[in-house]
Amino acid sequence: MKIALVGVGKIALDQHVPSIADSPDWDLAATVSRHGTVEGVEAFTDMDAMLEARPDIRVVSLCLPPVPRFDYARKAIAAGRHVMLEKPPGATLAECHALEAMARAAGVSLFATWHSREADMVDPARGWLADKRVTRAHINWQEDVRKWHPGQDWCFEPGGMGVFDPGINALSILTKILPAPVHLRAATLHFPENRQTPITVDLTFSDGVTGHFNWDHDGPEHWDIEVETEAGTLALHDGGARMTLDGQAHGAPGDALRGEYPRLYKAMAALVERGGIDMDLAPLTHVADAFMLGERRSAAAFDW
Known part of the structure; x- marks a missing residue:
């Protein structure tokens, strides 16, 4: 199937372009x-122009930041295209x-993707649990925004989500592997005094689950989730690439x-083949x- 990639930034070039190229x-x-291109691929700077000029493209993959994404998705759905949404x-x-209501009315597929759910050991973890x-679970998710989003001020603007940009990856895993849903009871959010x-x-x-997200971490990343049960930990x-049971390496990718x-x-x-919609919003619900x-608390100013 022909697909259009909307938004040609770091994540598109690092992940989407090679994944599409390697796929049959x-x-x-x-x-x-507006600025990015992919060598050898027809480039547009306007969504409406692309939709009009290329009716043969059935699917649109949106890699834009969250705030402008809705208008692009709406246009694609109105034009009868299937839509894939970056997280x-x-x-x-x-x-x-x-968007889900629009997609159902238009009879097109809509996919809210959560890439961390596709890490090698997430499905095995879900199966074991x-x-x-x-009895208890804890998320420890720490990384350096300067390394992963260098100079990208939109992350700290309204709608950019701040530390929830990586933290929602942890929540996407948590909501997939736990055998029963949990809900948020309290949170403490630290805002740099010069950021939104x-x-x-x-x-x-609920149910003994806690989490700590830090986007100003100095040192190796921590992308870990620990789940205690009566049968072991x-x-x-x-980020879901490795799994241990009671400290011992366990499992191998089944895919x-x-x-x-x-x-x-x-x-x-x-x-797209079966005409389905997958809009699991559980991770975003926890963020909201x-x-x-x-509880909002002030933190030291953040600068690049």
Whole structure:
């Protein structure tokens, strides 16, 4: 199938372009971006122009920041195109619900992707936990925004989500692997005095689940989730790439297709083929709840 990539920034070039190129399901037929291009691919700077000029492109993959994404998705759906959304699927829950209603009315597929759910050991972890009673769980998610989003001020603008930009990856894993849903009860959000979104967050959920997100971390990344059960302790490390049970390495990937984004594009191909919609908003709901319930505290100014 022909696909258009909208938004040609770091994540598009690092993950989406090579995943599409290596897939037997997709042909990258066009890009839409004010500045970025992909060599050998027809480039547009305007979404409307692309949709009009390329009716043969059935699918649009949106890699824009969350705030402008809704208008692009709406145009694509109105033009009868299937839409794939980079995480988070929107700047607000209301936008996401609206897009799903539009997609159902138009009869097109819509996919809210959560790339961290496709890490190698997430499905094995979910399988192991399926019949267990969870007694406690903790997320420790720490990285350096200067390394992963250098100079990208939009992350700290309203709608950019701040530390929840990486933190929602942890929440996407948590909401997939736990055998029963949890809900947020309290949060503490630390906002740099010169920024509009938090840089560190502490979360308290129901059923003994807690989380700590830090986007100003100095040193190696911590992308870990530990889940205690009566049958032992499961831990996911490196964003779900490794799993241990009671400290011992456990499990092996069961899917021959390796890589988070290649798996997403495989899933999108299947979704379009069967005419489905996948708009799981559980991770974004937890983020919205944190902003609603969270206690706001001031932190030192942040500069690049």
